[in-house]
Amino acid sequence: MAQQAVQKNTLYVGGLAEEVNESILHAAFIxxxxxxxxxxxxxxxxxxxxxxxxxxxxxxxxxxSAMDNMDGAELYGRVLTVxxxxxxxxxxxxxxxxxxxxxxDADTWFERQQQEEEMQRMQAENRAAMQAAEELHRKKxxxxxxxEKEEEIEMKDDPMARAEAEVLKQND
Numbered sequence: 082m083a084q085q086a087v088q089k090n091t092l093y094v095g096g097l098a099e100e101v102n103e104s105i106l107h108a109a110f111i112x113x114x115x116x117x118x119x120x121x122x123x124x125x126x127x128x129x130x131x132x133x134x135x136x137x138x139x140x141x142x143x144x145x146s147a148m149d150n151m152d153g154a155e156l157y158g159r160v161l162t163v164x165x166x167x168x169x170x171x172x173x174x175x176x177x178x179x180x181x182x183x184x185x186d187a188d189t190w191f192e193r194q195q196q197e198e199e200m201q202r203m204q205a206e207n208r209a210a211m212q213a214a215e216e217l218h219r220k221k222x223x224x225x226x227x228x229e230k231e232e233e234i235e236m237k238d239d240p241m242a243r244a245e246a247e248v249l250k251q252n253d
Contacts (some may be wrong), residue, residue, distance in 0.1 A: 090117075091137040091166040097121065097130060098157035109156055110136045114143025127172045135166055
């Protein structure tokens with residue numbers, strides 16, 4: 082499995098207390114540099130954050146110093162875990178079904194189906210052509226063998242042809 086590239090200016094912040102919201106997280110990290118974005122993904126059932134968030138800095142160096150200083154620090158009585166964030170994992174399909182309507186992949190699905198059908202059709206044509214070529218080859222070989230037998234029969238009946246064949250054999 083390929084190692085996912087880390088996003089050097091986005092930090093994963095784990096271990097958030099329930100009271101911490103995006104503005105508190107922003108306030109805790111702003112001393113390290115300009116912040117582009119703060120996200121605390123919500124649990125769909127409870128509508129509360131899932132005790133982690135992401136802080137994206139404009140500069141990589143700022144993210145690095147924030148990680149060095151905030152990993153293991155306390156915020157609202159909870160010890161934080163701060164690491165570089167991994168890119169979001171995309172679930173399902175080629176583009177992922179998590180953020181797309183179910184029909185979004187339909188065009189590429191139909192395209193793939195058509196390509197597959199075309200490939201199968203071409204393979205069937207190739208198989209048929211190969212079988213026809215083999216059949217033709219077998220028929221040609223059979224005809225050649227029949228021709229040789231006819232020559233042998235003709236030689237038995239023709240004393241001149243027999244003499245000619247004997248001379249050819251002696252010369253070889």
